[in-house]
């Protein structure tokens with residue numbers, strides 16, 4: 001199996017690439033992006049909006065599976081809606097067409113809780129709620145989910161997707177989403193002892209820690225086709241407000257202070273669920289999150305402190321540099 005990862009230098013791609021290197025071997029995994037990665041991370045340049053470039057890459061490297069992570073997220077998407085539309089829709093369509101044309105074995109591409117708008121219930125929101133998002137990012141994610149269903153139904157493409165909540169990690173910087181405050185608060189607490197939060201204290205959302213994100217991707221991609229009853233599943237770890245994060249950080253970083261200065265992203269998160277139902281993922285392929293806010297908080301602070309003291313936040317010795325090809 002030869003795996004292409006798009007958006008490999010992003011928040012999720014950085015860690016998924018390292019994980020897939022370990023699981024399948026570096027010679028079988030091809031990280032790609034349009035920007036340089038940090039920390040000695042090497043990937044090939046591939047603009048996912050170019051179908052010709054994608055097809056050429058697939059032929060050259062005999063790609064059989066794609067993890068498609070390249071996207072413009074909610075905050076940046078509202079600053080540049082046309083770019084978000086172009087990258088998210090063209091990228092997804094190109095990957096789906098590649099799946100059909102090259103008879104790829106399997107494709108993974110994340111969706112998001114941004115598919116929900118103000119009409120959906122905000123507590124324990126199930127997959128099949130009303131999906132009327134008001135952001136361009138959410139619109140592209142709903143459209144992508146519908147395309148996954150279409151390509152599966154019409155062409156038999158094995159496309160699988162997870163609706164992620166806010167993703168928290170310490171290795172790569174978050175990429176311009178509206179839940180980035182839940183990562184920034186830990187980073188700023190360790191660096192400066194203070195955080196100016198861009199949403200209100202009572203803003204409550206679902207979240208997942210990166211090890212659970214990686215485990216959920218493996219769980220879905222390893223599931224037998226027959227066990228799946230839908231293309232896109234909700235997955236979640238825990239729900240917490242900005243104030244809950246502040247209290248957790250205060251208990252771990254003495255003297256930590258916070259102020260709340262909501263910006264344009266407040267209106268975005270106000271539309272999103274406070275918690276989502278991931279019952280179908282639990283039932284169909286055995287999904288279960290490991291981390292809650294307390295266990296995540298301890299792990300985040302420990303790694304960020306070691307990083308700011310000059311240690312390696314990745315907790316490994318040599319990074320995961322692959323020779324550029």
Ligand SMILES: NC(=O)c1ccc[n+]([C@@H]2O[C@H](COP(=O)([O-])OP(=O)(O)OC[C@H]3O[C@@H](n4cnc5c(N)ncnc54)[C@H](O)[C@@H]3O)[C@@H](O)[C@H]2O)c1
Pocket residue numbers: 006007008009010011012013032033034035046047048049068069070071072073087109110111112113163164165166167168173174175176177179
């Ligand atoms: N991080 C989260 O909280 C979160 C939550 C829900 C869903 N998701 C989804 O997970 C996926 C990955 O998100 P992330 O947080 O790693 O995002 P990110 O912004 O950190 O990374 C996205 C990567 O895509 C790359 N990219 C942008 N345009 C490209 C193009 N034209 N061609 C190739 N690469 C391009 C960027 O350079 C970046 O490295 C996205 O589909 C996102 O919608 C993320």
